[in-house]
Amino acid sequence: DIQMTQSPASLSASLEEIVTITCQASQDIGNWLSWYQQKPGKSPQLLIYGATSLADGVPSRFSGSRSGTQYSLKISRLQVEDIGIYYCLQAYSAPYTFGAGTKLELK
Amino acid sequence: QVKLQQSGAELVKPGASVKLSCKTSGYTFSTSYMSWFKQIPGQSIEWIGMIYAGDGGTGYNQKFKGKATLTVDTSSSTAYMDLSSLTTEDSAVYFCARRSHHWFAYWGQGTLVTVSS
Numbered sequence: 147d148i149q150m151t152q153s154p155a156s157l158s159a160s161l162e163e164i165v166t167i168t169c170q171a172s173q174d175i176g177n178w179l180s181w182y183q184q185k186p187g188k189s190p191q192l193l194i195y196g197a198t199s200l201a202d203g204v205p206s207r208f209s210g211s212r213s214g215t216q217y218s219l220k221i222s223r224l225q226v227e228d229i230g231i232y233y234c235l236q237a238y239s240a241p242y243t244f245g246a247g248t249k250l251e252l253k
Numbered sequence: 254q255v256k257l258q259q260s261g262a263e264l265v266k267p268g269a270s271v272k273l274s275c276k277t278s279g280y281t282f283s284t285s286y287m288s289w290f291k292q293i294p295g296q297s298i299e300w301i302g303m304i305y306a307g308d309g310g311t312g313y314n315q316k317f318k319g320k321a322t323l324t325v326d327t328s329s330s331t332a333y334m335d336l337s338s339l340t341t342e343d344s345a346v347y348f349c350a351r352r353s354h355h356w357f358a359y360w361g362q363g364t365l366v367t368v369s370s
């Protein structure tokens with residue numbers, strides 16, 4: 147199975163701050179990496195697909211990048227509504243696997 | 254608009270089985286893929302498996318083979334997941350999600366399954 151190592155596990159940041167979350171894949175997954183935000187009691191919401199493409203309706207302060215097998219999600223100016231847990235997902239090969247999650251809190 | 258409406262919370266006894274549903278609307282169900290996921294509260298998400306509604310073809314995470322069985326009813330645009338021989342380790346929230354290429358833009362609201370005597 148492909149392992150997705152996500153970091154940090156938790157992050158405390160201030161409003162308007164730049165936030166970066168990373169996922170390291172254990173092998174090549176191409177661009178088949180997506181990012182999700184999950185709020186308590188809710189289902190995950192797609193933010194980024196294909197490693198770098200912004201999903202419909204997602205604010206432009208979110209962006210995704212790739213360097214080899216390392217993938218990053220960046221929030222350019224943190225807003226209150228961005229608080230939640232973020233997950234990466236590889237859907238390159240089955241079984242699809244998620245990162246362990248990053249809990250983002252306000253400082 | 255695309256909607257995935259999951260069935261309500263279940264309280265089941267150890268050893269029993271449960272069938273969860275995911276009723277869809279707003280897109281062509283019969284040519285789509287549906288995946289199911291498991292999330293124990295406070296933990297990350299696991300992919301259980303996927304079914305193609307066109308022919309009922311399935312693919313499972315090895316971890317869930319024998320535990321989960323995926324089916325569809327194209328006449329009602331509904332996907333189902335049977336969970337068998339339930340134990341307390343099966344207590345979790347289960348999500349259905351429609352696969353678009355290699356990502357999941359549409360999710361059900363989740364069904365909480367509690368296994369307890």
